[in-house]
Amino acid sequence: MLNGEKITKTILFLASLSIILIASGMVLSLMEGTIPAFNKFGLKFITSTDWNPTEGKESYGALPFIVGTVVTSVIAIIICLPLAFSTSLFIGEIYRGKKIASFIGTMVDMLAGIPSIVYGLWGFYVLRPWIVEMGFNDQGYGVFTAGLILAIMVIPYATSISVEMIKMVQNDLKEAAYSLGATRKDVVFNVILPNARSGIFTSYILAFGRALGETMAVTMLIGNSNIIPKSLFDTGNTMASLIANQFGEADGLKLSSLVAIALLLFVITGLINGLGKMLIKKI
Amino acid sequence: MVSSITEIKETSNHQKWDARFIKDKIFTGLIILFSLITISPIVLIISKLISKGYKQINLSFFTETTPNTYQAMLANEAGNTIPGGILNGITGTILMVFLASLMAIPIGVLIGIYLYENGTKRYAKIVKDITDILQGVPSIVLGLISYFWVVKFITNGFSALAGSFALFIMMLPLIIRSTEETFKMIPVSIKEAGFALGVPYHKIIFRILIPSGLSGLITGILLATSRVIGETAPLMLTALGSMAVNLNIEKPTSAIPLLIWEFYNDPNMVDLIWASSLLLMMLVLGINLISKMIISKRNL
Numbered sequence: 345m346l347n348g349e350k351i352t353k354t355i356l357f358l359a360s361l362s363i364i365l366i367a368s369g370m371v372l373s374l375m376e377g378t379i380p381a382f383n384k385f386g387l388k389f390i391t392s393t394d395w396n397p398t399e400g401k402e403s404y405g406a407l408p409f410i411v412g413t414v415v416t417s418v419i420a421i422i423i424c425l426p427l428a429f430s431t432s433l434f435i436g437e438i439y440r441g442k443k444i445a446s447f448i449g450t451m452v453d454m455l456a457g458i459p460s461i462v463y464g465l466w467g468f469y470v471l472r473p474w475i476v477e478m479g480f481n482d483q484g485y486g487v488f489t490a491g492l493i494l495a496i497m498v499i500p501y502a503t504s505i506s507v508e509m510i511k512m513v514q515n516d517l518k519e520a521a522y523s524l525g526a527t528r529k530d531v532v533f534n535v536i537l538p539n540a541r542s543g544i545f546t547s548y549i550l551a552f553g554r555a556l557g558e559t560m561a562v563t564m565l566i567g568n569s570n571i572i573p574k575s576l577f578d579t580g581n582t583m584a585s586l587i588a589n590q591f592g593e594a595d596g597l598k599l600s601s602l603v604a605i606a607l608l609l610f611v612i613t614g615l616i617n618g619l620g621k622m623l624i625k626k627i
Numbered sequence: 628m629v630s631s632i633t634e635i636k637e638t639s640n641h642q643k644w645d646a647r648f649i650k651d652k653i654f655t656g657l658i659i660l661f662s663l664i665t666i667s668p669i670v671l672i673i674s675k676l677i678s679k680g681y682k683q684i685n686l687s688f689f690t691e692t693t694p695n696t697y698q699a700m701l702a703n704e705a706g707n708t709i710p711g712g713i714l715n716g717i718t719g720t721i722l723m724v725f726l727a728s729l730m731a732i733p734i735g736v737l738i739g740i741y742l743y744e745n746g747t748k749r750y751a752k753i754v755k756d757i758t759d760i761l762q763g764v765p766s767i768v769l770g771l772i773s774y775f776w777v778v779k780f781i782t783n784g785f786s787a788l789a790g791s792f793a794l795f796i797m798m799l800p801l802i803i804r805s806t807e808e809t810f811k812m813i814p815v816s817i818k819e820a821g822f823a824l825g826v827p828y829h830k831i832i833f834r835i836l837i838p839s840g841l842s843g844l845i846t847g848i849l850l851a852t853s854r855v856i857g858e859t860a861p862l863m864l865t866a867l868g869s870m871a872v873n874l875n876i877e878k879p880t881s882a883i884p885l886l887i888w889e890f891y892n893d894p895n896m897v898d899l900i901w902a903s904s905l906l907l908m909m910l911v912l913g914i915n916l917i918s919k920m921i922i923s924k925r926n927l
Contacts, residue, residue, distance in 0.1 A: 348827050348828065348829060349827065349828040349829075351829075352827075352828045352829040352832065353828070355737065356737055356738075356740055356741040356744065357741065359734055359737035359738045359741060360737075360738050360741045360742070360750075360751070360754050362734055362738075363734075363738055363754060363757055363758060363761065363799065363800075363803070364753075364754065364757055366761070366796060366799075367757045367760065367761055369772075369776075370764075370768075370772050373772055373775050373776065374768075374771075374772070377775065426661055427661050427662075427664060427665045428665070429661075430657065430658040430659075430660075430661030430662050430665070431661065431662045431665045431666075433658050434658055434659065434662040438655065438658060448662055448666060450919075451666040451669050452665065452666060453915070454669050454912060454915070455665075455666070455668065455669050457853060457911045457912055457915050458669070458672060458857075458908065458911070459856075459857020459858070459859070459884060459907055459908070459911060460857065460858075460859060460860070461857065461859045461884050461887050461888060461891075461904075461907075462672065462676070462857070462887075462904045462907065462908060463672075464891075465887070465891065465900060465901075465904055466668075466671070466672045466675060468891075469675075470671065470675060496668045499665055503665070527647050527648065527650070527651035527654075528651050528654065528655060529650060529651045529654040529655075530647075530651075532654070553763055556765070557763075557764070557765025557766070557767070557768070558765070559765065559766065559767045559859075559860035560859045560860055560888070564891070584765055584767045584860070587767050587768075587771065587864075588767055588860050588863060588864075591771075591863070591864055592863075602771075603771065606767070606768045606771050609765055609767075609768060610764060610765075610768050613763055613764065613765055614760055614763065614764075616763075617759070617760065617762075617763035618760070621756075621759050
């Protein structure tokens, strides 16, 4: 009997060991793959703006893609902010418990289910022509278009966590405010927001972490030019979409540089998500 | 005199209240407006997929493999629908998601049980944190890892196995967390009753914990499946794609999202894009719907 229990416990423990092996193996593999690029470029890799695969003159730098990744994700969060905040108030406060709230909630969940590539297609065939029509630029590609599609993609994440946080605000606080004659707007800004502030903030951090790693939809809309975008409607590239684009014909130093970018992306998303998880634990 | 003062006070109060009332109405209106804007993409996307994609969906769409670009060009010039279908993508998606589930479900459930049993231990907390980190890793990075591990070392080339390995790492954290959450909701007394009767530990897991949490486990697995079914980026780096139906796990294999990417890059295939996307969307939403139904049944 005791023996059987020990075997079961060992199997459970070994299973848990496997995820540690996978995660640490990932980090080691990425680091190992980065070595050739690191030996050649050193830390200049992060600050260099060159991306030149011409043989003999090979030179790779990650800065344009770091900038592109951060800029598209920041645009996404700025657009997402009022929309996700309103939607979470709609579901979690104003129509809380009503049928219409669960309907809107289901629709938001459906947004989370749409595959990245379908967002990309829709962005390419529908959103991009709108951008052209409005005269922002000729082709419709660029960091703004990519940020806009990213915003739609991360809204469900920000909304679902915000709803939880808004629902956690104690009812008696709200009732006290209402009984003093506060309007709904007063309650939102003076009771809900101060109480759920850090939770709502965390939901945007986690949404930001999501936006950083999105690949397909961004690849189809950002224009894939390996430069630092100078305006909102300039083309650019993100770290994830660069890997997707250039991986096909990559080997040697170029492949190593792509791995280095993957490692950077891994570290950046890890830090952002870690920050988010830490904040959520505090709540 | 006194009455006129109260009158003035009352009217001013009334006006003030009115202004606040209007502001509040505007605020609520804005929230409703923004919420409608938020959900408008889902309506726009689905209606676009249906209106553009339904023409191509017929029997051959499910039973034939992808046409080459020349066949598609001829059909476009003649104004016909493009011949052929996406059978190679459908079989590839089923094969890879099946393989990924085969790896992810047992390992994920076991780790979930481990965390549920040992949640307070320091080591278990580390495992939990690593699970969270893994969940946040961008899928393209997972594709790259699977390229280095499986494509380079195990199958010596792009393969279905490599694709499913990337999907497996994506599914794993989702299944672990849902398993742990599910078991936390089972009353401890049921487990303790088992212990009191002297039931061996593995039987407590397989005969008590897993059956009582089954609907939760299935929901978690379904949601994890629906998350990976539409993944494109990791498959581009691992499974590559194939024009024919391939069930050999060591050979390059197509998948529905991979085909969508190929059609997107080929101007002759535009018509097939929408039908394939429609099918992919229906798969994802269908799986989501089933898991929602299971959740609502459990809560009754």
